[in-house]
Amino acid sequence: MEKYYGFGLPVDISTHGAEIDRLIYVIHIFMAVLFMGWLAFLVLTLVKFRARPGHEARHHVEHFKAPTYLEVFVALFEVVLLVGFAFPAFHKTRDVFPNRADALEVRIVAEQFAWNVHYPGADGIFGKTDPKLMGAANPVGLDLGDPLAKDDVTTINQFHVPVNQPVIARLSSKDVIHSFGIPVMRVKQDVVPGQTISSWFEAKKTGNFEIACAQLCGLGHYRMRGFFIVDSEADFKTWLDQMAPKPPAPPATAATTPQGAAA
Amino acid sequence: MSHGEHSRELPFWRKYIFSLDHKVIGAQYAVTGLLFLLFGFCLMMLMRWQLAYPGQPLPWLGGLFNEQSMVGGIMLPEFYNQLGAMHGTIMVFLGVVPLAVGGFGNFVVPLQIGAPDMAFPKLNMMSYWVYFIGGVVMFASFFVPAGAAQSGWTSYAPLSDIASFGQTMWLFGMVFLITSSLLGSVNFIVTIVQLRAQGLTFFRLPFFVWAQFVTAFLLLLAFPPLEAAAVLQLMDRLAGTSFFLPTGLVVSGKLLEVSGGGNPLLWQHLFWFLAHPEVYVLILPAMGIVAEIIACNTRKPLYGYKSMVYSVIFIGFMSFVVWAHHMFLTGMGTKMSAFFQVTTMIISIPSIIILTALLLSLWGGSIRFNTPMLFATAFLPMFGIGGLTGLPLGLAAADIHLHDTYYVIGHFHYVVAPGTLFALFAGVYHWFPKVTGRKMSEVLGKIHFWLSFPLINGIFMPMFIMGLAGVSRRLYDPTQYAHAQPTQPLNVVISICAWLLGLAQIPFIINFFGSLFFGKKVGQNPWQATTLEWSAPSPPPHGNFETVPVVYRAPYEYSVPGEKEDFIPQTERK
Numbered sequence: 048m049e050k051y052y053g054f055g056l057p058v059d060i061s062t063h064g065a066e067i068d069r070l071i072y073v074i075h076i077f078m079a080v081l082f083m084g085w086l087a088f089l090v091l092t093l094v095k096f097r098a099r100p101g102h103e104a105r106h107h108v109e110h111f112k113a114p115t116y117l118e119v120f121v122a123l124f125e126v127v128l129l130v131g132f133a134f135p136a137f138h139k140t141r142d143v144f145p146n147r148a149d150a151l152e153v154r155i156v157a158e159q160f161a162w163n164v165h166y167p168g169a170d171g172i173f174g175k176t177d178p179k180l181m182g183a184a185n186p187v188g189l190d191l192g193d194p195l196a197k198d199d200v201t202t203i204n205q206f207h208v209p210v211n212q213p214v215i216a217r218l219s220s221k222d223v224i225h226s227f228g229i230p231v232m233r234v235k236q237d238v239v240p241g242q243t244i245s246s247w248f249e250a251k252k253t254g255n256f257e258i259a260c261a262q263l264c265g266l267g268h269y270r271m272r273g274f275f276i277v278d279s280e281a282d283f284k285t286w287l288d289q290m291a292p293k294p295p296a297p298p299a300t301a302a303t304t305p306q307g308a309a310a
Numbered sequence: 311m312s313h314g315e316h317s318r319e320l321p322f323w324r325k326y327i328f329s330l331d332h333k334v335i336g337a338q339y340a341v342t343g344l345l346f347l348l349f350g351f352c353l354m355m356l357m358r359w360q361l362a363y364p365g366q367p368l369p370w371l372g373g374l375f376n377e378q379s380m381v382g383g384i385m386l387p388e389f390y391n392q393l394g395a396m397h398g399t400i401m402v403f404l405g406v407v408p409l410a411v412g413g414f415g416n417f418v419v420p421l422q423i424g425a426p427d428m429a430f431p432k433l434n435m436m437s438y439w440v441y442f443i444g445g446v447v448m449f450a451s452f453f454v455p456a457g458a459a460q461s462g463w464t465s466y467a468p469l470s471d472i473a474s475f476g477q478t479m480w481l482f483g484m485v486f487l488i489t490s491s492l493l494g495s496v497n498f499i500v501t502i503v504q505l506r507a508q509g510l511t512f513f514r515l516p517f518f519v520w521a522q523f524v525t526a527f528l529l530l531l532a533f534p535p536l537e538a539a540a541v542l543q544l545m546d547r548l549a550g551t552s553f554f555l556p557t558g559l560v561v562s563g564k565l566l567e568v569s570g571g572g573n574p575l576l577w578q579h580l581f582w583f584l585a586h587p588e589v590y591v592l593i594l595p596a597m598g599i600v601a602e603i604i605a606c607n608t609r610k611p612l613y614g615y616k617s618m619v620y621s622v623i624f625i626g627f628m629s630f631v632v633w634a635h636h637m638f639l640t641g642m643g644t645k646m647s648a649f650f651q652v653t654t655m656i657i658s659i660p661s662i663i664i665l666t667a668l669l670l671s672l673w674g675g676s677i678r679f680n681t682p683m684l685f686a687t688a689f690l691p692m693f694g695i696g697g698l699t700g701l702p703l704g705l706a707a708a709d710i711h712l713h714d715t716y717y718v719i720g721h722f723h724y725v726v727a728p729g730t731l732f733a734l735f736a737g738v739y740h741w742f743p744k745v746t747g748r749k750m751s752e753v754l755g756k757i758h759f760w761l762s763f764p765l766i767n768g769i770f771m772p773m774f775i776m777g778l779a780g781v782s783r784r785l786y787d788p789t790q791y792a793h794a795q796p797t798q799p800l801n802v803v804i805s806i807c808a809w810l811l812g813l814a815q816i817p818f819i820i821n822f823f824g825s826l827f828f829g830k831k832v833g834q835n836p837w838q839a840t841t842l843e844w845s846a847p848s849p850p851p852h853g854n855f856e857t858v859p860v861v862y863r864a865p866y867e868y869s870v871p872g873e874k875e876d877f878i879p880q881t882e883r884k
Contacts, residue, residue: 052792
């Protein structure tokens, strides 16, 4: 099995992650060079100007030009980092959403301490939900009376997506702030109750990865772990078909009749 | 009250407990702050057991805790979260700020400006006692049902809104602590503006006073929003309001019976509007201390004093417009995040100027490596690491991966632990002779430094590696995640370094208390320094100076060519 996690950055299987990683590498090289320069100067100075017999301090020291150039260089480099790397990468993940028709749209409803995933099913439209209907058997509060909800699929902590297809996740929370993080996808987005925040990403590789909650959400924060499973297109379809609610079998129809009569 | 009136022999409780003298109040602040730092450090050492050996019973000490905290010596996640929240709160609000501003500020600023006391001595006393009450409330919160606050030192709503009673205690505690800071800040501003000695112009002020001056403005302007926010959260918890609670919350499967309509992000904005200037409240006094010690121990003036002063003022202004860089991932749009990324990059420039000026101040000196200078020198590269690692976090795109990971923990601890705390230790060693009339032991001081310096790096350096690997902060048990497992051995390294660092503080504690009684007695100017505090007796009497000081010179007249001594006090006539 391929190793996903180690001492460096986790493996990146997203289409946008390379840009983020490049920024992280560039800035760390810059930091390392700047710091090593400083440190070398510091050590040299400490040795050269240590107090010792026959050595005296100088009241007047010549004006150094180098620091001014250094400041200007640092400022310019920061401009390059911002304009060349940071703005475009953030813009791409936040503003340039894929076409809804080409993408898989899912709702992720976070709660203490689980990730509920809501797929719209074959019709591609989410059924109505209501916080009043939320419960252990119906974690996202799906309104089963709504015809659009009939084919919807919900899972807990199992987030399957197809490879090479953009995914738009509509993130919301039932209770407190969580943060939806998938380290291998370079995705992290706070999930704020009272709001729905959209995030999109596209996986390039199949495999079984992790969703990690990145925001302290209570005593079970450390175990708010979900599975992010990237399937091949065919596998994803098979899985979704398996999960789809079965068309009502005859005994079930019989069971619903008295209810209907009562209503 | 005139000075003549209360310079009479006062009863013990008026002289040392409810004192109006800035030096006693400063010492009270410093000692209380140091004790809270030790306490906060102990909380962290407990957490480090759980992080290094998750789920294993804590040896020896495990039995001392009740079942609400540990079962059979195994820490519960609730208790872990309490330790985390309170470690942060205590270190910042009860340890570093009281020591840096209340302690050093109170003791040193009036002396350095040649004043007999602070402008408002009673306000000063009140500020300490309000802080003390805040500390007692915070400490007591560990003993209430369900324990202390456990929603992080940031207390993000709605988690904090629905948390147990400890959170209410936390909010009350914060109201006291912020009130105390406000009282103190007004006092500092008036004192520095009004009570400077004759001839002590603003550009003759020691850099430390400048740093405290800007800090006081930050305290004055940034703390009230958090006080307001704390009151709003109290209302949410006690009076049924919903400032931070949106409609339709379902907690543990039950619809929450609240009016709703609030917004959790409002809390974050109010909190960070305080808490980012707060970072500079932690770092500016430290820079001030380091500047004083470097000038004195290199035996030469600071390099670029004026640009340092302009930089510190600029930092003060800029620190109010960077707060939302803590919130890049809350769903902020590109334009808004671009604004805060730009301001964040801009504020790095004056910080680099100050650091560069301090570094260049060493050039051409004759450097005495006594204990305060060792700590002050170590501050430079440590703060450098802390500052530089802020850059990737300040760029929203890189922050996507690094946000809320151990990288953040490593970053801000480099700023405040081997950064600010080392500067504070330097300050303790440097001004101890002025406070007590006795010097601390150089041998114990050097042992303290040479043990602490490598160990503290052993704690925080591995955190960058863990952060890059994507390990989230505030995890009770990191081994739950596959992506955190490869770096788990680092947690063991960090914990061992942390416990050893705890032991390395023993020489300091012995030195501190031992030197009170057995330290070498010194005269008024043991370091041959130039600033005004060294023209007063050690310890300075009530009213500080024997004759009213008049200032004729810039603050750092060291090694002036053609002079007999290598230092000229500010009070010496030209």
